[in-house]
Amino acid sequence: MSLRAExxxxxxxxxxxxxxxxxxxxxxVLVLALTVAKVTSGDFELPRIEEGQ
Amino acid sequence: xxxxxYQDKPIEGEASLGDYFAxxxxxxxxxxxxxxxxxxxxxxxxxxxVIAFASILFVAIxxxxxxxxxxxxxxxxxxxxxxxxxxxxxxxxxxxxxAKTIGFALSGLSVMMLALSANxxxxxxxxxxxxxxxxIYSMWxxxxxxxxxxxxxxxxxxxxxIGWVIATGSMSVEAWLMFALIFMWTPPHFWALALFMKSxxxxxxxxxxTVTHGRKSTRMHILVYTILxxxxxxxxxxxxxxxxxxxxxxxxxxxxxxxxxxxxxRRDEAQAEADEYKVEKSFFRLSLWYLxxxxxxxxxxxxxxxxxxxxT
Numbered sequence: 001m002s003l004r005a006e007x008x009x010x011x012x013x014x015x016x017x018x019x020x021x022x023x024x025x026x027x028x029v030l031v032l033a034l035t036v037a038k039v040t041s042g043d044f045e046l047p048r049i050e051e052g053q
Numbered sequence: 054x055x056x057x058x059y060q061d062k063p064i065e066g067e068a069s070l071g072d073y074f075a076x077x078x079x080x081x082x083x084x085x086x087x088x089x090x091x092x093x094x095x096x097x098x099x100x101x102x103v104i105a106f107a108s109i110l111f112v113a114i115x116x117x118x119x120x121x122x123x124x125x126x127x128x129x130x131x132x133x134x135x136x137x138x139x140x141x142x143x144x145x146x147x148x149x150x151x152a153k154t155i156g157f158a159l160s161g162l163s164v165m166m167l168a169l170s171a172n173x174x175x176x177x178x179x180x181x182x183x184x185x186x187x188x189i190y191s192m193w194x195x196x197x198x199x200x201x202x203x204x205x206x207x208x209x210x211x212x213x214x215i216g217w218v219i220a221t222g223s224m225s226v227e228a229w230l231m232f233a234l235i236f237m238w239t240p241p242h243f244w245a246l247a248l249f250m251k252s253x254x255x256x257x258x259x260x261x262x263t264v265t266h267g268r269k270s271t272r273m274h275i276l277v278y279t280i281l282x283x284x285x286x287x288x289x290x291x292x293x294x295x296x297x298x299x300x301x302x303x304x305x306x307x308x309x310x311x312x313x314x315x316x317x318x319r320r321d322e323a324q325a326e327a328d329e330y331k332v333e334k335s336f337f338r339l340s341l342w343y344l345x346x347x348x349x350x351x352x353x354x355x356x357x358x359x360x361x362x363x364x365t
Contacts, residue, residue, distance in 0.1 A: 012069045019070035030107055034170055037103035 072146040076124055076155065077117030084344070085116040085212045091348045092216025092231055095294050095355040100220045108171040108219045112212060115163035115179045119186040119208070122156035125149050126191045130257040136250055156187075171219040178218055182211040196258070199265040206239030207232075213348070227294045234289065234347060237282040241275045241314060242340040248272070248317070249330035249337070272318045275336075279314035283307040286347060294351050302350040306343050313339055 089112045093105055100108075124131065124142055132143035141147040160183050168176035190205030198204075213231035218224060247254055247263045248271060254261040262271045286307050290300035313336035320332060 009067060012067060016068070016070045016073075030110070033103050034107050037101050041101050041104075 068141065068147045068151070072141045073151075073155065076121045076141050076147055076152055077159075078120030078123075079117075081120055081209075082113050082116050084209070086113045087345070088231070088235065088348055089113075089212035089216035089219075091352045091355070092213030092228060093220050094216075095213075095227065095231070095351050096217045096220035098220045104170055105219070108167060108175070109216070111163045111167040111170060112179060112215055112219075114159050115167070115183055116212070118156050118159035118163055119183040120156075121152045121159065122183075122187040123191045125152040125156060126187065127195070128152075130196075130259060133257040134250075134253040136253055167219075172222045174222060174224075175215050175218040178211060178215045182208055182215070185211075197260065199260050199262045201260070202243045202262075203240050206236050206243075209239060210235035227292060230285075230289050230292060230294065231348075231351065233285055234282075235344065237278060237285055238340065238344055240278045241282065242337065242344075244271050244275050244278075245317065245333050245337040245340065248325070248333045268322055272320070276314045276318040279311055283311050294354060296354040296357075298353045298357065299347075299350040302346055306346055309339060310336075310343055 086109055089109055093100060093109065124140055127137075128142040128149050131137040131140050137143065142149055142152055160180075164176050164180045164183070167179050186205070186208035190201065190208055194201040194205050210232045213235070214224060214228045217228035217231070244262055247261045248268060255264050262274055266274075287300075287303050289295050290303050295303075313332070316332045317336055325333060
């Protein structure tokens with residue numbers, strides 16, 4: 001028998017931790033998607049260097 | 054064996070994720086997201102959908118952050134007013150320090166990320182909006198002048214301008230027309246609320262117009278601001294963001310709104326108390342639809358030509 005009682009408080013903490021974890025995960029995915037969108041939309045094109053320069 | 058994390062009694066004050074979310078004023082965030090999105094889509098420049106989604110999300114986070122900072126600062130008066138007594142801080146679920154930390158952290162994050170996803174001008178406008186709402190409105194105007202709602206309304210009026218700037222990188226007359234629409238709508242909306250939330254602002258010592266100038270004067274103010282708003286809202290139909298759909302919506306909505314404001318002006322307190330502020334409450338409800346449908350019409354005018362091109 002476990003001595004550790006599962007309390008409403010623990011459920012609340014777990015919900016909070018899972019929520020924060022999911023938000024951080026979503027933020028990482030969003031930054032990745034933004035990076036892909038920026039790179040493919042031409043915002044980060046390097047200036048062309050004229051031949052011979 | 055002991056478990057130091059075990060406690061016999063639940064800690065009442067420990068917040069759930071929902072309490073932190075409530076700190077960000079989700080209903081205000083809905084309005085911010087919608088008006089910013091309309092500003093973005095009404096602009097004559099197409100934006101990559103991922104960039105648009107991320108940028109609007111960061112605007113929403115910025116709005117939520119300013120809501121958290123407002124709740125931190127106003128915790129004392131929120132506890133006194135019936136309308137706000139159940140907010141997370143007065144309810145004892147979130148501590149003022151937590152709200153302050155979350156507010157500052159999310160403000161910094163949202164402004165920084167908007168600068169990266171959109172442009173520096175949009176980020177600067179978001180930073181100014183947060184500053185205006187928290188410092189100018191919450192800390193300064195709200196407790197010192199009956200014009201609090203009038204000037205403070207600017208904070209809620211910035212989102213469509215930010216949306217426009219996300220798309221174009223610059224400001225224009227159309228963006229400021231959308232700003233003016235929300236700016237002029239805010240006073241009648243909140244004064245109607247102040248009329249039927251009778252003693253709330255009085256108890257909290259907030260110098261709302263109802264407290265400083267009396268209720269008769271507040272009714273007059275609602276009518277005058279509504280007349281100015283009607284001229285602005287209908288006039289917008291003849292600008293680049295207007296059109297036949299907007300004009301139709303504006304004529305109907307403004308006729309109803311003007312009628313509501315006139316009815317409020319005509320009444321006295323005895324009549325209002327007799328029917329439990331029926332007219333004031335219905336004007337307040339109409340004001341929510343008023344703003345939503347005006348921006349909805351601007352959105353339709355913006356996407357209709359593109360959709361028409363697809364259909365034909």
